[in-house]
Amino acid sequence: MSDNNNRNRNENPETNHDKYQDLRELAAFDAIGALTEHERRDFDLIEETADEVAQNEIRVARDAVMKQIGEDLPNVQPSPALKHRVLATILRFIENDLGKTVQTRDEGQADFVPGAFNWFERFFAGRVGVGWRIAALAFLTISIALFWMLVETKKWNDDLRGFARSFDISEFERLVGPRTINYFIDGDAKHIVLAPVDDSESSRAMISYFPDRDDALFLARDLPALSDEMYYIRVQAPGVDEVIVSFSSSGDIVGLDFKLPEDVDPTTLSWWVMRFDKENEPVKVMEAVS
Amino acid sequence: MDRVAKGETEAIEELYDRFGTLVYRMAYQLTPTKADAEDAVQEIFVRLWQTAERYDVRKAKLVTWVMLISRRYLVDRLRRRRVRPQPSAFDEAWTDADLNSENSVERDFLINERQKRLRERINGLPELQREVVQRAYLGGRTLREISQELDRPIGTIKSALSRALAGLRDRVAEDEGQL
Numbered sequence: 215m216s217d218n219n220n221r222n223r224n225e226n227p228e229t230n231h232d233k234y235q236d237l238r239e240l241a242a243f244d245a246i247g248a249l250t251e252h253e254r255r256d257f258d259l260i261e262e263t264a265d266e267v268a269q270n271e272i273r274v275a276r277d278a279v280m281k282q283i284g285e286d287l288p289n290v291q292p293s294p295a296l297k298h299r300v301l302a303t304i305l306r307f308i309e310n311d312l313g314k315t316v317q318t319r320d321e322g323q324a325d326f327v328p329g330a331f332n333w334f335e336r337f338f339a340g341r342v343g344v345g346w347r348i349a350a351l352a353f354l355t356i357s358i359a360l361f362w363m364l365v366e367t368k369k370w371n372d373d374l375r376g377f378a379r380s381f382d383i384s385e386f387e388r389l390v391g392p393r394t395i396n397y398f399i400d401g402d403a404k405h406i407v408l409a410p411v412d413d414s415e416s417s418r419a420m421i422s423y424f425p426d427r428d429d430a431l432f433l434a435r436d437l438p439a440l441s442d443e444m445y446y447i448r449v450q451a452p453g454v455d456e457v458i459v460s461f462s463s464s465g466d467i468v469g470l471d472f473k474l475p476e477d478v479d480p481t482t483l484s485w486w487v488m489r490f491d492k493e494n495e496p497v498k499v500m501e502a503v504s
Numbered sequence: 505m506d507r508v509a510k511g512e513t514e515a516i517e518e519l520y521d522r523f524g525t526l527v528y529r530m531a532y533q534l535t536p537t538k539a540d541a542e543d544a545v546q547e548i549f550v551r552l553w554q555t556a557e558r559y560d561v562r563k564a565k566l567v568t569w570v571m572l573i574s575r576r577y578l579v580d581r582l583r584r585r586r587v588r589p590q591p592s593a594f595d596e597a598w599t600d601a602d603l604n605s606e607n608s609v610e611r612d613f614l615i616n617e618r619q620k621r622l623r624e625r626i627n628g629l630p631e632l633q634r635e636v637v638q639r640a641y642l643g644g645r646t647l648r649e650i651s652q653e654l655d656r657p658i659g660t661i662k663s664a665l666s667r668a669l670a671g672l673r674d675r676v677a678e679d680e681g682q683l
Contacts, residue, residue, distance in 0.1 A: 239662065239666050242665075242666065242669055243640075243647060243662070243665065244572075245571075245572065245575065246575070246640055246641050246669070247575050247576060247578070247579030247640070247644055248640040248645070248646055248647050248650075248665060249646060249647070250646045250647075250648060251580075253646075254576070261563075269563060273563065273564060273568075276564065276568055276572070277565065277568050278673065279669060280567070280568045280571045280572070282669070282672060282673055283530070283571065283575070284526065284567075284571070285622075286533075286622040287526070287529035287530060287532075287533055288529055288532055288533055289529075290528070290529060290532050291525060291528075292524060292525060292528035292542070292545065293542070296524070296528065296542050296545060296546075297517075297520055297521075297524060299542070299546060300520055300524070300545060300546050300549045300550075301513070301516060301517060301520065303546055303549075303550060304511075304516055304549065304550055304553050305513065307550065307553075308511040
């Protein structure tokens with residue numbers, strides 16, 4: 215039998231012998247207590263998820279070491295009083311309904327159960343202190359809120375990007391249309407249309423935003439090419455004068471996301487697309503149509 | 505163990521009757537005094553009760569599970585307290601000089617034939633294996649701690665400990681064969 219096993223192992227180096235050798239070693243080290251707390255937990259997780267054969271290998275290796283430990287123990291007997299003391303202690307825990315939440319005197323660190331480490335179970339079985347449970351729930355709530363905000367923000371950005379990607383020039387022209395149209399409604403989104411200050415320019419631009427958000431999309435077409443982010447968007451109103459974002463243009467389509475000024479209705483602002491001229495002086499290129 | 509988990513007194517008592525002596529001996533081997541051993545037994549049984557519902561008969565024999573919980577507790581306790589194991593009953597008689605000396609009746613009582621054979625088996629191991637197994641098996645040191653203490657790579661320590669445990673098992677088998 216043993217020869218057959220050895221022969222099989224030699225024929226295939228990837229046999230169970232090699233595969234499970236580390237597991238057997240770990241099981242032995244664990245059994246005598248030579249693993250750190252961290253290594254011990256890792257090993258228990260490995261055992262939890264191991265296949266049946268691997269679990270059996272672990273069981274056999276662990277049994278062998280435990281048998282050896284049992285062989286080597288001193289031949290001493292506990293006092294009869296110890297039994298009463300142990301039982302009385304456990305009964306006291308049971309009677310006070312404290313046992314499963316109270317940490318015993320020597321527990322300087324969290325209890326650990328081999329083969330069944332499960333924080334979820336511990337948490338809902340009440341083995342985690344009340345303070346930790348409250349903190350965990352608070353953390354969970356905040357995490358969910360943040361996640362929700364991230365999802366919503368992403369959705370909003372995706373909406374804007376989708377809008378930009380699907381934007382057709384003819385549609386753009388239709389939307390921008392007569393220069394007297396200032397705003398138009400496209401679903402829940404609002405738009406501010408900008409037109410060139412110089413009538414000879416063919417550029418068109420619009421700012422899209424949702425009234426309850428501070429994210430916005432700027433789309434422009436046929437802005438004369440300028441590199442090095444020489445263009446910028448400027449907003450003005452009583453008490454407000456901000457440069458929102460700077461950008462460059464390749465001469466074709468420009469699309470960018472930016473944040474709206476806080477606590478101000480965008481429709482009350484004067485919007486400008488500006489650039490610097492050769493003397494580095496600001497020049498108005500486009501303005502919101504009024 | 506389901507009944508133990510439910511707090512049935514008879515089941516807990518039965519658990520103690522089956523394993524109380526075993527757990528006490530394990531505690532006695534790794535604690536410095538009898539009082540410490542009894543404290544440890546109490547803590548271990550509380551822990552066994554607290555974790556009884558997680559025992560899975562398919563994964564381990566009950567005795568192995570009890571020993572594993574006990575061993576882990578005792579090793580953790582050793583590490584926390586930073587004390588050497590059982591100086592009163594074990595370490596004091598650990599040296600070769602002591603092995604060769606005439607033991608007192610009291611010491612013979614405390615450190616019985618099994619312990620002597622264990623010491624002899626360990627002393628029969630090559631030097632590195634002996635060092636490693638003493639520190640891990642009896643001292644509650646982790647592989648990493650031993651690696652640092654002996655200034656040897658952890659792979660060397662693992663290998664030495666594996667060989668030492670196998671060697672001890674072989675020697676136990678030889679002893680049993682002679683009996």
